Amino acid sequence: MIKKLRGYLIARYDNMCNSYTCKRLEQEAKSLNIEMNTIGVCDTIICENKILHKAHQLDKVDFLINRHKHGHIKDRLNSLAKKSYNNLSSFNTYLDKFSQLENISSLHFLKPKYFLASADKSFEEVSKILSDPFVIKGLDGSEGDQVYLIKSEEDLKKIRTFYGIDKEFLFEEFIESSFGRDIRMYAIKGKIKAAMLRKSNMDFRANFALGAKLSPYD
Structure with a gap:
């Protein structure tokens, strides 16, 4: 008798009903007769070296799919499976937008001009390098969060006021097309x-x- 595969889908919450990707993965697992449970990092705690999910210790499984980006809990959850998809070594590298650009290259596409800097840079000095308007991106944002089209010094001033001058951003050439x-x-x-x-x-x-x-x- 073939053993039924068991796995965890690591997400922000147990209930990801509004996430198309999570729902599709759950549907595909069910169609393949795979037992896969969604485990939310916000519904999990690490206590005395135990991984507790809603007060119950989680068992080891055959595989794990990483769908949540941040924190230590998702890292510890990965110890529960021999095989992980979006494995942590790659996953943690490519969470950071600057690391993504530094680590990706191909003869089949070009990258826009970019540089990493804190938010204290003036519109004039950035424009000399990237032209204007230009785009700035927070390093760990997703779903369009912390991504801005900067057209003036006033736009940059709003960013500095909101985030502080020490926050690092990826400054990137705007491709109008x-x-x-x-x-x-x-x-x-x-x-x-x-x-x-x-x-x-x-x-x-x-x-x-x-x-x-x-x-x-x-």
Whole structure:
């Protein structure tokens, strides 16, 4: 008799009913007769070297899928499985937007001009390097959070007031032809398996969470 595979899907909360990706993964697991439970890091604690989920110690499983970015709890949860997808060594590297740009390269695409700096830089000195307008991105934001199109010194002043002058940002060249448009690719072991086009008519950011429309991309 073949042993039934068991796994955990690591997310922010146990109930990720509004997450399309989590729901699809749960559906696919069920269709393949795989027992996969969603474990929320916000519903889990580490106490006396035990991993407790709603007061119960979690068992070891065959595999684990990382879908949550931040904190130590998700790192400890990974000790419960021999195999993890979005393995931590890569996952933790590519959480940081600056590390992403520093570590990714290909002959098949170009990267915009960019640099890393604190928020105290003036509009004039950034424009000399990147032209204007330009984009700034918080290093650990997602779903369009902490991403701004900067058109003036006043825009930068608002950023400094809100975040403080010491916060580091990725300063990036604005590609006007990509306004409200980007392509998201999914790769397994370096090979692209699927891609989608994200388009927004309302915002320079093409995030689904901000209302962008999605379509398959060949």
